[in-house]
Amino acid sequence: MRKVILAQILSKLGRNILVTILPQSRWDHHDRYIMKNNTPKSLTILHVSKWERWPGGAIAVNRLHEALIQNHANSKVLVENRVSSYDPSIVQVTPPKVSYTKQAYAWLRNLRDQGSLASPNDSTVSLFSPNLRPNYIARHINNTDCDLVHVHFARDNFLPIYEVSRIKKPIVWTLHNCWPFTGGCQIQWNCKRYQKDCGKCPLLKSSDEKDLSYKVLGSKKRYWSDLNMTLIAPSRWIYDAAKRSSLFCNKRIELIPNGLDTSLFRPIDKKTARSVLGLPKNKAIILFGAENSTGQPHKGFSHLVQALNSKRLKPKSKQTELVVFGSSDPKEKRLFQFRQHYLGTIREQRFMALLYNAADVFVAPYLVDNLPSTVIESISCGTPVASFNSGGLNDIIDHKKNGFLAKPHDSDDLAEGIDWILDHIASNHLSKNAREKAIEVFDQNIVAQKHISLYQDIIGNTKR
Amino acid sequence: MKVIHISTLERWPPGAIALNRLHDGLISLGIHSEIYAQNKVSTDMGIMSLPLTKATFAHKLKSIEENNLKRRIKKVNTDLGRIRFSTSTTPNYFYQTLNESDADVVHLHWVNNGCLSIHDIGMINKPIAWTLHGAWPFTGGCEITWDCQEYKEACENCPMIRSTDRPNLGHAIHNHKTRCWKNSDITAIAPSKWMADQAKKSSLFKNREIAIIPNGLNTATFRPIAKKDARAILGLGDNEHLILFGSENIAHRHKGLSLLIGALENDILEGIGKKIRLMTFGADSGIKHITHYPQSDFGIVWDEHFMPILYSAADVFVAPYLVDSFGQTLSESLSCGTPVVAFGTGGPLDIVDHQRNGYLAKPYCEEDLARGIRWVLESKFWPQLSTNARKKAMGCFDVKIVAEKHARLYKNMIAGKIA
Numbered sequence: 001m002r003k004v005i006l007a008q009i010l011s012k013l014g015r016n017i018l019v020t021i022l023p024q025s026r027w028d029h030h031d032r033y034i035m036k037n038n039t040p041k042s043l044t045i046l047h048v049s050k051w052e053r054w055p056g057g058a059i060a061v062n063r064l065h066e067a068l069i070q071n072h073a074n075s076k077v078l079v080e081n082r083v084s085s086y087d088p089s090i091v092q093v094t095p096p097k098v099s100y101t102k103q104a105y106a107w108l109r110n111l112r113d114q115g116s117l118a119s120p121n122d123s124t125v126s127l128f129s130p131n132l133r134p135n136y137i138a139r140h141i142n143n144t145d146c147d148l149v150h151v152h153f154a155r156d157n158f159l160p161i162y163e164v165s166r167i168k169k170p171i172v173w174t175l176h177n178c179w180p181f182t183g184g185c186q187i188q189w190n191c192k193r194y195q196k197d198c199g200k201c202p203l204l205k206s207s208d209e210k211d212l213s214y215k216v217l218g219s220k221k222r223y224w225s226d227l228n229m230t231l232i233a234p235s236r237w238i239y240d241a242a243k244r245s246s247l248f249c250n251k252r253i254e255l256i257p258n259g260l261d262t263s264l265f266r267p268i269d270k271k272t273a274r275s276v277l278g279l280p281k282n283k284a285i286i287l288f289g290a291e292n293s294t295g296q297p298h299k300g301f302s303h304l305v306q307a308l309n310s311k312r313l314k315p316k317s318k319q320t321e322l323v324v325f326g327s328s329d330p331k332e333k334r335l336f337q338f339r340q341h342y343l344g345t346i347r348e349q350r351f352m353a354l355l356y357n358a359a360d361v362f363v364a365p366y367l368v369d370n371l372p373s374t375v376i377e378s379i380s381c382g383t384p385v386a387s388f389n390s391g392g393l394n395d396i397i398d399h400k401k402n403g404f405l406a407k408p409h410d411s412d413d414l415a416e417g418i419d420w421i422l423d424h425i426a427s428n429h430l431s432k433n434a435r436e437k438a439i440e441v442f443d444q445n446i447v448a449q450k451h452i453s454l455y456q457d458i459i460g461n462t463k464r
Numbered sequence: 465m466k467v468i469h470i471s472t473l474e475r476w477p478p479g480a481i482a483l484n485r486l487h488d489g490l491i492s493l494g495i496h497s498e499i500y501a502q503n504k505v506s507t508d509m510g511i512m513s514l515p516l517t518k519a520t521f522a523h524k525l526k527s528i529e530e531n532n533l534k535r536r537i538k539k540v541n542t543d544l545g546r547i548r549f550s551t552s553t554t555p556n557y558f559y560q561t562l563n564e565s566d567a568d569v570v571h572l573h574w575v576n577n578g579c580l581s582i583h584d585i586g587m588i589n590k591p592i593a594w595t596l597h598g599a600w601p602f603t604g605g606c607e608i609t610w611d612c613q614e615y616k617e618a619c620e621n622c623p624m625i626r627s628t629d630r631p632n633l634g635h636a637i638h639n640h641k642t643r644c645w646k647n648s649d650i651t652a653i654a655p656s657k658w659m660a661d662q663a664k665k666s667s668l669f670k671n672r673e674i675a676i677i678p679n680g681l682n683t684a685t686f687r688p689i690a691k692k693d694a695r696a697i698l699g700l701g702d703n704e705h706l707i708l709f710g711s712e713n714i715a716h717r718h719k720g721l722s723l724l725i726g727a728l729e730n731d732i733l734e735g736i737g738k739k740i741r742l743m744t745f746g747a748d749s750g751i752k753h754i755t756h757y758p759q760s761d762f763g764i765v766w767d768e769h770f771m772p773i774l775y776s777a778a779d780v781f782v783a784p785y786l787v788d789s790f791g792q793t794l795s796e797s798l799s800c801g802t803p804v805v806a807f808g809t810g811g812p813l814d815i816v817d818h819q820r821n822g823y824l825a826k827p828y829c830e831e832d833l834a835r836g837i838r839w840v841l842e843s844k845f846w847p848q849l850s851t852n853a854r855k856k857a858m859g860c861f862d863v864k865i866v867a868e869k870h871a872r873l874y875k876n877m878i879a880g881k882i883a
Contacts, residue, residue, distance in 0.1 A: 268697060272696050272697065273697070275689075275690065276689050276693050276773060278687075343769070346767055347766035347767050348767035348770045349766075351769050351770040354697065
């Protein structure tokens with residue numbers, strides 16, 4: 001009883017402290033059962049990710065997990081909160097039992113770090129994650145019988161920096177964002193301080209040489225320098241950034257893109273798709289979307305608005321309609337003359353495939369992005385993409401072959417790109433190239449095979 | 465007029481989906497509507513997450529006690545299927561915020577699992593409308609009453625608790641409800657006649673007003689799609705009979721999966737013209753090949769935008785639910801112009817008109833269910849059935865009509881309060 005009360009109080013005090021009073025869940029039991037009864041497979045991989053499906057990039061985790069299972073590897077995902085509650089291979093964290101002194105210590109650590117985030121505004125908090133508080137999750141990971149740990153999203157005290165060093169298995173880390181090699185930010189923008197020691201962080205608006213970002217990067221260097229850690233960069237852009245960082249310059253970095261199920265995102269007859277969605281058949285359709293597409297400034301909706309208002313596209317406003325997903329109706333609707341459809345958040349992948357097929361061009365004016373899954377999905381459906389030549393986008397789009405790469409952040413050039421694609425869509429070349437590229441490079445079986453050979457290589461090296 | 469809706473969950477289970485649709489409908493009527501949800505997931509501005517009030521030490525002790533109770537209940541009720549038994553005795557003092565707000569009506573939905581306690585509800589001093597998504601408001605703790613008649617009295621012999629103690633937990637909760645809600649102004653909204661009958665018989669609600677208003681849906685989203693197109697998208701053939709079955713979780717006992725299997729294996733369905741294919745959706749539908757017919761499984765559908773494609777592709781939607789207060793899927797299917805075969809009990813009685821837009825089988829008779837499926841599949845008047853179904857949905861379940869009915873009810877409630 002005393003234990004229970006203390007646990008309850010602790011969980012109220014520090015909201016994120018992993019405290020549980022419930023016995024091990026039913027699903028863990030189920031999980032063990034499955035592991036025992038399956039024929040032994042060559043590889044057992046534990047993916048560690050804060051999220052399983054959404055938001056945003058986390059869909060890549062789910063896709064890799066499913067592809068690995070299809071390719072006869074034993075794969076499990078460890079997440080903070082499970083969404084697909086009936087899949088036994090996705091395990092929700094059951095935190096290990098630790099002494100109350102340790103829990104109290106963790107809680108005090110957190111207080112100190114939160115204090116360093118002096119008067120943080122909302123965007124800083126969501127983009128900056130110190131991840132310093134120990135939560136003893138490494139014990140849980142070490143207790144599982146996996147050969148290898150694959151880390152995806154560690155932020156917000158799901159897998160703290162110190163805990164990574166306590167993992168006794170080889171570690172593979174996919175760089176979905178820049179957090180692993182920076183002092184706490186997700187995207188480093190133009191800041192080059194991560195190449196040395198961080199500090200004077202522009203995101204924290206500090207002028208202190210030894211601020212929180214310095215501490216975070218310092219603790220990463222201290223704990224991770226001797227680790228058996230291999231990094232996977234999904235795009236050339238993040239590969240270069242990681243190579244230049246002070247933390248990972250000596251580590252092994254492999255370039256493997258994110259995959260997707262090309263049979264799910266397949267070309268469907270455009271007329272069928274449009275009639276199902278209730279969109280006009282005799283007009284051109286421009287598709288735009290991302291997670292919270294109109295709300296987040298770095299998704300570049302304002303650039304799209306400028307492009308649509310430019311001289312090049314404005315005359316076409318009568319024969320063209322705009323479809324936006326990931327965001328519901330904005331308050332000021334008449335930003336431009338095009339007819340607009342806002343679809344809200346869409347989580348169903350089969351419905352997304354329909355949307356891409358209904359569109360003539362997908363516009364991705366993201367200011368900076370690693371390897372956006374929307375763009376891969378679009379080319380897999382055979383819909384050409386217009387975007388800025390920034391981040392990892394030139395890994396996906398070949399200029400004027402399966403899309404158009406505009407000069408970074410020049411909305412007139414983006415307008416030209418949209419126009420160029422709309423003029424050339426009838427010849428079918430663009431769609432064909434796009435689909436071929438997706439099948440060759442981004443098919444999930446190819447990607448999974450690449451992962452498996454990397455895993456085997458790492459395990460072989462470790463044993464020797 | 466301002467309405468505050470309160471619900472534990474915001475989006476996922478059917479009750480919460482109905483709430484969201486009602487919310488949109490009320491806003492389009494110009495009524496100020498707000499949702500307070502315990503777990504907020506969406507970014508919608510009209511939906512607020514429940515503010516956490518400062519909990520006292522006594523409150524903490526009480527919640528621990530409740531957790532212990534729940535654990536004990538879990539041990540006993542396994543053979544009754546996975547049905548919730550909620551105690552809802554932990555106070556969270558949210559009624560203070562409600563009483564201070566300028567809302568005219570408080571509309572409760574599914575509020576168990578720590579959202580509002582019995583005591584909190586009793587302390588609300590505004591007119592309360594309460595949609596009966598489950599039977600919990602008038603029972604001693606269960607969501608589905610099955611054959612139990614105890615709720616008409618005082619829940620003294622609860623079959624779920626299986627306890628010989630007197631007073632047992634069910635009785636204690638029932639008593640607590642009677643005491644706390646003595647003076648509150650609660651109007652029940654039953655989504656179906658069956659639910660209203662049950663509530664009228666109960667000792668807790670027999671003297672209260674009970675209105676029957678079905679759950680609404682957006683008939684523009686759930687619209688008939690050309691069968692050919694829908695099937696092309698799903699990759700299914702044109703020359704097959706497609707039977708659709710699904711729910712939030714098809715493995716729940718009260719969804720009647722075993723009855724459906726019995727019906728499909730029945731001889732009555734043999735020798736039918738075309739091949740039969742079974743389509744399933746919903747959680748736990750990983751159960752592959754439940755019958756000898758080929759099966760396409762669509763798993764969990766994360767978006768309601770995709771549902772019309774499934775409904776439109778099918779020739780018949782089978783809903784062998786044992787009990788259901790309304791049957792959201794049935795109304796969705798009718799709205800997509802797909803006839804429904806269901807058992808003539810509970811909510812489906814209000815939704816399906818026998819041999820006009822579907823088939824009502826004798827309750828829990830597998831043979832009659834099979835006969836119903838065959839009747840719909842072989843019917844010469846299938847297009848007529850389909851148009852009837854769509855008409856019914858437009859006339860009864862359209863969110864505008866439903867929201868108007870709610871608005872009228874709110875007005876009456878406010879007027880009653882003043883008088």
